[in-house]
Amino acid sequence: MRYVTRFAPSPTGPLHLGHAYSALTAFERAQARDGAFHLRMDDGDTARCRPEWEALIYADLRWLGITWADPVHHVTARGDIYDAALSRLEALGLLYPCGCRRRDIHNALSAPQEGVPVDPATGPDGMVYPGTCRTRSMPSARDGDAVRLNMTRAVAHLGDVCALTWMETGPFGTGQQRLNADQLRTGVGDIVLSRRERGGAAYHLTVVLDDAALGVTEAVRGMDLAEATQIHRLLQALLDLPTPDYHHHDLIRDAQGKRLAKRADAKAISKFRDEGLTPQDVRAMVGL
Numbered sequence: 001m002r003y004v005t006r007f008a009p010s011p012t013g014p015l016h017l018g019h020a021y022s023a024l025t026a027f028e029r030a031q032a033r034d035g036a037f038h039l040r041m042d043d044g045d046t047a048r049c050r051p052e053w054e055a056l057i058y059a060d061l062r063w064l065g066i067t068w069a070d071p072v073h074h075v076t077a078r079g080d081i082y083d084a085a086l087s088r089l090e091a092l093g094l095l096y097p098c099g100c101r102r103r104d105i106h107n108a109l110s111a112p113q114e115g116v117p118v119d120p121a122t123g124p125d126g127m128v129y130p131g132t133c134r135t136r137s138m139p140s141a142r143d144g145d146a147v148r149l150n151m152t153r154a155v156a157h158l159g160d161v162c163a164l165t166w167m168e169t170g171p172f173g174t175g176q177q178r179l180n181a182d183q184l185r186t187g188v189g190d191i192v193l194s195r196r197e198r199g200g201a202a203y204h205l206t207v208v209l210d211d212a213a214l215g216v217t218e219a220v221r222g223m224d225l226a227e228a229t230q231i232h233r234l235l236q237a238l239l240d241l242p243t244p245d246y247h248h249h250d251l252i253r254d255a256q257g258k259r260l261a262k263r264a265d266a267k268a269i270s271k272f273r274d275e276g277l278t279p280q281d282v283r284a285m286v287g288l
């Protein structure tokens, strides 16, 4: 089978060194295997994505020497596919609407126990949802509700989830990984699959459907997403999608060890370019 991978930037700002490293890693893995490299524009968050950021991403990638297969894959063009997947999960009785705001969830999770405040448990999808709306059914959905996956039911629907495996490489660990029912129920919980503020389907749903549509055989991305792979594997099983291998690479950090992606002031690739640095300089800066 031909190797296929992708780089999936969100056009919500300029690319920085961490993105350059991720894009170059994926591109070079594809080249080394005579495979295909795709661009997946993760532009579903329409409130934050801008065409000018998208244009800058293309310019930065070209400057780095990266080329990609036509056409660029846009999340915003695939609403029907995501809706069909949501309908399928709804028909299985695995979804419910949720009107909780972040603050409600935080308050429910940090309610003092025996007088002692507790830190909300977090998983790969943020705070582990306490289940406030879990008894609601989809017909009761109101404008502005998010849609959550009932994780306990999803796990029960699949039966023996520990038989669901994937291949993982990278600094996070190499070898076959498998789903764990307890971890999914208590460490991940009822994830959001569609959200009110962001015009539709959430990242976990879109990424599994898009990787399948592109025929990705190995998803290459930062190790900050390694924990999310269990969610993706679960959704692949629920939606009968193929499972690619996963390569989670190291993250590029600043001198204080903070992840560049989390720094508002992380320096844009375009700034290095404007200052006269070469693509080789940027490669050297990220250790390539």
Ligand code: GLU
Pocket (backbone or CB within 6 Å): 007, 008, 009, 010, 042, 207, 220, 221, 225
């Ligand atoms: N847009 C996502 C990110 O930059 C893509 C993650 C992925 O490659 O799956 O974090």
